[in-house]
Amino acid sequence: MAADQKKIRNFCIIAHIDHGKSTLADRIIEKTGTLTSREMQDQILDNMDLERERGITIKSQAVRVIYTARDGEEYIFNLIDTPGHVDFNYEVSRSLAACDGAVLVVDAAQGIEAQTLANVYMALDHDLDVFPVINKIDLPSADPERVKSEIEDVIGIEAQDAPLISAKNGVNIEEVLEQIVEKIPSPSGDPEAPLQALIFDSVYDAYRGVIVFCRIKEGTVRRGTRIRMMASGAEYDTVEVGYFGAGQFIPCDELSAGMVGYITASIKNVKDTQVGDTVTDAGNPAGEALPGYKKVQPMVYCGLYPADGSKYGDLRDALEKLQLNDASLQYEPETSVALGFGFRCGFLGLLHLEIIQERLEREYNLDLVTTAPGVVYYVYKTDGSMVELTNPSNMPDPSVIEYMEEPFVSAEIMVTTEFIGPIMDLCQERRGVYLGMEYMETTRALLKYELPLNEIIYDFFDALKSRSKGYASFDYEMKGYVRSELVKLDILVNREEVDALSFIVFADSAYERGRKMCEKLKEEIPRQLFEIPIQAAIGSKIIARETVKALRKDVLAKCYGGDISRKRKLLEKQKEGKKRMRQVGNVEIPQKAFMSVLKLDDK
Amino acid sequence: MTNKKTDIGIYIHIPFCIRKCAYCDFLSGPAGEQERTEYLTALLQEIAASGRKEGGPYRAKTVFFGGGTPSVLPGEQIGKILESLRQAFHVAEDAEITMEANPGTLTAEKLSRYRAAGVNRLSLGLQSMKNDELRLLGRIHTREDFFESFYLAREAGFDNINVDLISALPGQTCGSWEETLEETAALKPEHISAYSLIVEEGTPFYKMYGPGSSGELLLPGEEEDRKMYRRTAQLLGEAGYRRYEISNYALPGKECLHNLCYWTGIPYLGFGLGASSCFEGRRFSNTADWEAYLKNSENLALVRTVTEELTEKSLMEEFCFLGLRLSEGIDRKEFEERFKRPFGEVYGGVERRFVQMGLLEVRGRRLRLTEQGIDLSNQVMCEFLL
Numbered sequence: 008m009a010a011d012q013k014k015i016r017n018f019c020i021i022a023h024i025d026h027g028k029s030t031l032a033d034r035i036i037e038k039t040g041t042l043t044s045r046e047m048q049d050q051i052l053d054n055m056d057l058e059r060e061r062g063i064t065i066k067s068q069a070v071r072v073i074y075t076a077r078d079g080e081e082y083i084f085n086l087i088d089t090p091g092h093v094d095f096n097y098e099v100s101r102s103l104a105a106c107d108g109a110v111l112v113v114d115a116a117q118g119i120e121a122q123t124l125a126n127v128y129m130a131l132d133h134d135l136d137v138f139p140v141i142n143k144i145d146l147p148s149a150d151p152e153r154v155k156s157e158i159e160d161v162i163g164i165e166a167q168d169a170p171l172i173s174a175k176n177g178v179n180i181e182e183v184l185e186q187i188v189e190k191i192p193s194p195s196g197d198p199e200a201p202l203q204a205l206i207f208d209s210v211y212d213a214y215r216g217v218i219v220f221c222r223i224k225e226g227t228v229r230r231g232t233r234i235r236m237m238a239s240g241a242e243y244d245t246v247e248v249g250y251f252g253a254g255q256f257i258p259c260d261e262l263s264a265g266m267v268g269y270i271t272a273s274i275k276n277v278k279d280t281q282v283g284d285t286v287t288d289a290g291n292p293a294g295e296a297l298p299g300y301k302k303v304q305p306m307v308y309c310g311l312y313p314a315d316g317s318k319y320g321d322l323r324d325a326l327e328k329l330q331l332n333d334a335s336l337q338y339e340p341e342t343s344v345a346l347g348f349g350f351r352c353g354f355l356g357l358l359h360l361e362i363i364q365e366r367l368e369r370e371y372n373l374d375l376v377t378t379a380p381g382v383v384y385y386v387y388k389t390d391g392s393m394v395e396l397t398n399p400s401n402m403p404d405p406s407v408i409e410y411m412e413e414p415f416v417s418a419e420i421m422v423t424t425e426f427i428g429p430i431m432d433l434c435q436e437r438r439g440v441y442l443g444m445e446y447m448e449t450t451r452a453l454l455k456y457e458l459p460l461n462e463i464i465y466d467f468f469d470a471l472k473s474r475s476k477g478y479a480s481f482d483y484e485m486k487g488y489v490r491s492e493l494v495k496l497d498i499l500v501n502r503e504e505v506d507a508l509s510f511i512v513f514a515d516s517a518y519e520r521g522r523k524m525c526e527k528l529k530e531e532i533p534r535q536l537f538e539i540p541i542q543a544a545i546g547s548k549i550i551a552r553e554t555v556k557a558l559r560k561d562v563l564a565k566c567y568g569g570d571i572s573r574k575r576k577l578l579e580k581q582k583e584g585k586k587r588m589r590q591v592g593n594v595e596i597p598q599k600a601f602m603s604v605l606k607l608d609d610k
Numbered sequence: 611m612t613n614k615k616t617d618i619g620i621y622i623h624i625p626f627c628i629r630k631c632a633y634c635d636f637l638s639g640p641a642g643e644q645e646r647t648e649y650l651t652a653l654l655q656e657i658a659a660s661g662r663k664e665g666g667p668y669r670a671k672t673v674f675f676g677g678g679t680p681s682v683l684p685g686e687q688i689g690k691i692l693e694s695l696r697q698a699f700h701v702a703e704d705a706e707i708t709m710e711a712n713p714g715t716l717t718a719e720k721l722s723r724y725r726a727a728g729v730n731r732l733s734l735g736l737q738s739m740k741n742d743e744l745r746l747l748g749r750i751h752t753r754e755d756f757f758e759s760f761y762l763a764r765e766a767g768f769d770n771i772n773v774d775l776i777s778a779l780p781g782q783t784c785g786s787w788e789e790t791l792e793e794t795a796a797l798k799p800e801h802i803s804a805y806s807l808i809v810e811e812g813t814p815f816y817k818m819y820g821p822g823s824s825g826e827l828l829l830p831g832e833e834e835d836r837k838m839y840r841r842t843a844q845l846l847g848e849a850g851y852r853r854y855e856i857s858n859y860a861l862p863g864k865e866c867l868h869n870l871c872y873w874t875g876i877p878y879l880g881f882g883l884g885a886s887s888c889f890e891g892r893r894f895s896n897t898a899d900w901e902a903y904l905k906n907s908e909n910l911a912l913v914r915t916v917t918e919e920l921t922e923k924s925l926m927e928e929f930c931f932l933g934l935r936l937s938e939g940i941d942r943k944e945f946e947e948r949f950k951r952p953f954g955e956v957y958g959g960v961e962r963r964f965v966q967m968g969l970l971e972v973r974g975r976r977l978r979l980t981e982q983g984i985d986l987s988n989q990v991m992c993e994f995l996l
Contacts, residue, residue: 510625560839562806562987563987
């Protein structure tokens with residue numbers, strides 16, 4: 008059923024977090040009758056429990072719906088939902104590349120936020136036609152007219168006839184559907200040309216192997232087509248093609264230029280189907296791949312260890328399974344003196360890390376010890392070689408280091424003018440380089456900074472929110488590596504170096520971080536039978552020290568009326584508590600202490 | 611015929627007091643006349659039911675009335691309870707029958723009635739000789755009340771009296787604690803229990819003096835606390851008291867037999883609201899729900915909840931962590947005879963570790979806590995859990 012290209016609209020919805028992207032997607036699916044409202048589960052595109060709980064989209068999702076427009080014609084809408092977090096910027100860009108236009112959702116009360124801008128600019132970079140929709144007009148504080156002029160002034164796109172909607176209450180959704188027909192261009196592309204299909208996501212299915220989500224730019228793919236992934240070079244025979252029903256895969260005969268759908272080909276590993284790669288016909292290959300493909304590099308690394316050493320094999324199996332679905336997750340075995348056998352894992356960002364950690368704990372029932380996340384440093388050695396440092400323990404001896412570089416990002420922070428001061432202070436503290444400021448309107452400004460990634464991966468977002476009473480929004484993208492004075496800070500517990508607690512830090516911050524780290528560990532490590540010195544050191548030089556005093560009194564209270572069971576429970580609890588600690592030398596260190604470095608900025 | 615019977619201890623819980631003390635986390639509260647009568651009826655039913663079902667093969671060597679404040683009950687009621695016990699079980703002629711009593715609730719007449727009913731040991735909750743410390747504890751009595759009660763008890767013929775004391779109280783100093791100890795010892799009670807205060811969660815004390823509270827600073831510091839604890843053993847030792855358990859001191863031959871049941875694995879049955887038992891291979895406790903107890907006390911199956919089945923493993927653990935409370939510690943030979951396994955095979959590693967750290971010491975067949983080991987006994991005992 009080769010559809011008429013003129014009747015297809017491929018689009019995505021872009022928005023700042025919480026402006027109502029997923030809710031609008033739900034309403035579109037509901038209004039076009041793909042599902043009855045009884046079948047609707049809120050936010051249908053967010054499949055994972057985690058996504059629903061956190062209210063953010065993690066994986067790209069797509070759905071095809073049929074809309075009968077006012078002109079009486081039936082249109083096929085392919086709605087591609089994009090991940091809603093800066094960790095997944097590359098995935099977002101590939102999803103956008105699979106579309107021909109975008110619906111920009113803006114909150115009628117909040118107006119434009121940092122992610123609104125970042126997403127719009129990214130969409131415009133991909134030559135998408137963008138039209139705005141003003142959501143949440145039911146809010147008492149809604150001011151659609153102000154937001155309209157803000158969109159026109161700041162972004163420079165026409166907004167006077169933007170639909171005023173309430174996605175939550177289903178108000179004015181038809182107007183959005185009509186504008187999708189009117190304002191988003193139909194796809195082009197030649198069904199007879201050599202195949203070029205853009206992969207924008209993939210999922211692993213235990214029975215069918217990898218299901219590749221793609222947008223056909225040129226040519227046609229059907230069952231039996233021998234396909235080749237142009238970047239990875241892998242070739243497979245197509246088993247099935249189809250499109251996305253709501254929550255299900257619906258097979259069809261072929262996918263041709265302009266269409267969005269999926270391909271299965273008994274592919275065993277998502278690594279062969281990297282997001283951004285081009286699928287072509289091995290028998291009639293395209294001359295070149297579609298532009299924009301990048302191999303995804305992890306930005307943040309940390310050590311993951313099973314709390315119970317005997318679960319190492321389970322952790323390995325779980326990581327293997329997760330990686331089937333998530334090509335951006337990287338891991339390799341490592342050992343730590345303190346923590347035993349585990350894995351050094353690479354993630355796109357801290358959210359990605361948290362998601363993987365949570366999925367390992369929830370879906371695979373693993374109890375994990377996580378070491379402090381760090382970025383990838385470039386170490387230039389005196390012999391002219393360069394090492395990418397992902398684990399602080401592997402830092403070469405300072406005598407052979409010529410210099411080091413650390414990753415920087417360009418950040419844009421949108422803030423109401425009253426908070427410019429505190430936010431600039433924050434960026435200053437985090438070693439930010441001020442680039443400039445633009446006023447959006449009289450009350451809001453966009454601050455531009457370059458910041459070391461290392462300074463923002465932990466708690467920057469929380470600090471930003473707390474210092475702006477929740478009014479600042481933030482977006483960033485990788486800029487590149489910059490030379491920096493960095494040192495490795497070691498932590499000694501009872502005079503023994505605990506490798507899993509070492510971290511890399513900006514030289515000028517070393518004293519303060521070392522001091523805070525010792526203070527934090529003093530809180531985290533319970534008193535034991537002897538005094539425990541906690542020291543921070545750079546090389547052999549001790550720069551900070553705290554002491555956990557020896558435990559003096561730990562006696563059972565009066566054991567009354569022979570209630571031994573209660574006393575036994577107390578002892579059992581105590582013993583259980585010890586199990587959850589790591590023995591380093593003579594000292595028992597609680598698992599959460601290994602994350603202490605993350606909490607140094609608690610105010 | 612008495613030879614064949616197994617010795618047990620019996621605990622009777624009286625969940626009433628005049629007023630709840632601020633540090634208390636036991637099951638008790640003030641009650642009126644009617645509630646006391648209802649409770650007594652239920653208690654007698656429970657004792658009778660137990661006697662019918664399981665009373666035969668046992669002989670009670672000790673009876674202990676605990677609370678709460680059992681001395682809120684008049685002599686006749688205590689008498690009735692003892693009477694029903696004698697019907698339900700064989701109570702030994704020379705049984706140790708203890709009753710807890712609060713200074714301030716005792717009169718000469720009441721005491722002689724308790725005595726006549728068969729109570730032969732009195733446990734007086736003095737806690738401190740200092741009136742200001744008593745006030746902070748929320749106690750109803752004064753030091754003068756205590757002196758009066760103590761003399762009245764002696765006059766009534768009580769020749770076996772325990773006095774409860776608590777150290778590390780808010781506002782207490784090592785000096786004031788020593789005075790409490792000296793004044794108490796001067797009265798020559800047969801037995802002294804001296805606990806170091808533990809601020810239990812869920813008590814008003816926890817709010818007043820717990821971590822982060824405004825009163826936290828009123829509690830003696832850790833050094834002071836340990837100093838008091840050491841002085842306790844020294845002063846009482848000089849006065850002729852022998853420490854036979856972590857917190858218990860007695861003149862020779864006056865150890866509390868009932869208390870020893872708990873540490874040495876002698877079975878005991880508890881009657882009354884929330885009372886605990888260790889009997890026929892199980893630990894169980896009665897419901898703590900007042901209504902449920904009153905309604906079901908005759909039906910033991912409904913009243914009792916099993917908290918633990920005593921397996922070989924838990925018996926071994928208990929042998930150690932309970933036995934270590936005793937000053938003489940545990941007898942490793944006895945362990946081997948009882949469990950048919952070498953002690954070292956089960957606990958060799960733990961023993962070595964703590965002996966090396968100076969928390970345990972070996973004395974012939976016995977293994978016991980050192981002074982420092984007593985301070986840190988939880989740390990040691992929890993390692994005896996397998």
